[in-house]
Amino acid sequence: MGTAPSVERITPRSEDYSRWYTDVILHARLADYSPVKGCMVIRPNGYALWENMQRILDGMFKETGHVNAYFPLFIPESFMKKEAEHVEGFAPECAVVTHGGGEKLEEPLYVRPTSETIIWSMYKKWIMSYRDLPILINQWCNVVRWEKRTRLFLRTTEFLWQEGHTAHATAEEAEAEARQMLEIYRKFVEDYLAIPVITGLKTESEKFAGAIRTYSIEAMMQDKKALQAGTSHYLGENFARAFDVKFQDKDGQVKYVHATSWGVSTRLIGALVMTHGDDNGLILPPRIAPLQLVIVPIWKETNRDVVLPFSVQVYQQLKGRFTVRLDDREQYKPGYKFAEWEIQGVPLRIEIGPRDVNNQQVTLVRRDTREKIPCPVDQAVEKVEQLLEVVQKDLFLRALEMRRNNTFRIDDYTEFKEIMEKRGGFVEAHWCGSEECEARVKEETKATIRNIPFDRQPEKGRCIVCGQPSEGRVVFARAY
């Protein structure tokens, strides 16, 4: 009974979901706890996932005209204080540097929790005329938010993300930008991460500190809790006014610039784990998996000379078309290797033993269903390609079905509370639009309004709390 560190027992989801989550991340070697409280080390397996996300998203940003830049980690305290709501929202969770070079600083420097302020201080220098607009800048960086309670990937003191900051001549254009970026996030998360999301508008109390409107994509995890997977904000003139960023328009008028910002973070890795993983470990969608398939040869001393060359030949066929590895390590038996690759979520495995060689075939094994599929060796490339697509699609459909089975349309508050208490999930209910009702629901059920879906049907109803008229349903859930 071998139990290498990577293949120890994972706590089953039914026993302790939160423990399971941590176990999967540790055993799949995505991350490890660091010597610094609340921080984590992203290990090569986790970082490779992030690199894939970066590559794909970055391509999508570039296609829509965005360019990358880099702004400083440190932000003068006075900048942070310029936008009233922004200060209030972020001040409590900021790390502040008071000393440098052995001396007390004249002005403390905030470690960025987000970069609106320092970026807009620069935009002031760069924007004079409507001809300077729009500015479409993105940066990939780390940010620090001093959270009271941290969880690997979901909420750590320091995390990696991308933040887009754009400047526009008109409100309409900025609004369109914010919506466009949210749509890019939706497409990326659904098409690549195979995680279905609900796109919509955040309520006043849930929006970003300093925004006019915040949009989000919301996903359901396997424990039926919601996870905000990405956000996009229309910031209006708030930061332009705070930093005095004006331009002269075509009509000769001097106007304030309209802003947006938008971001996704390494939290997406947590979403991936909690959407697709099972009791055997991680399950990665093929389109984001750093390693799409692994070949495990199965030999005895007597037939090693037959199995291994055959495996190498299969490997040669596949490499270049897929990310593939031949696991010819001597010190582990096949069963051990199967378990290890499963924990790490590799979508497809190819087993090649003496029987396969005799039949000129390979045995394909899906990670998600663990189904074994024999395939003639000369059709391996096509079959692998096809299976990877099927797995990608099936993961999305399974997650979608999970969400459908746990989404309820409720019109009675007692029933609402019972669902939140007893089984969890998303509840679509009418809401009058008042912060009081929203706060009461949160107080009594711990559920918040995740967002007001873009695609909701107009429907006359009554607020589930106060009975006042409502024009449509919003999505309630307990959230991470």
Next chain:
RNA sequence: CGGGGCGUAGCGCAGUCUGGUUAGCGCGCUUGCUUCGGGAGCAAGAGGUCGGGAGUUCAAAUCUCCCCGCCCCGACCA
């Protein structure tokens, strides 16, 4: 910031209540041989400031005090 738990070999733990030989077990690691279609077997090895400090005692992993760290659960948040 409140509540709970933990800190003994790389990892997981026992030993602590009731102080007493060279501080144990499982896994992993090293070497050798045999194995290999779902987490291999045998043999021989290496590996320890018992989280830190102070105290009590003939004697402390064990009792007392202080400190540090981490994890989990609640109020705030990508």
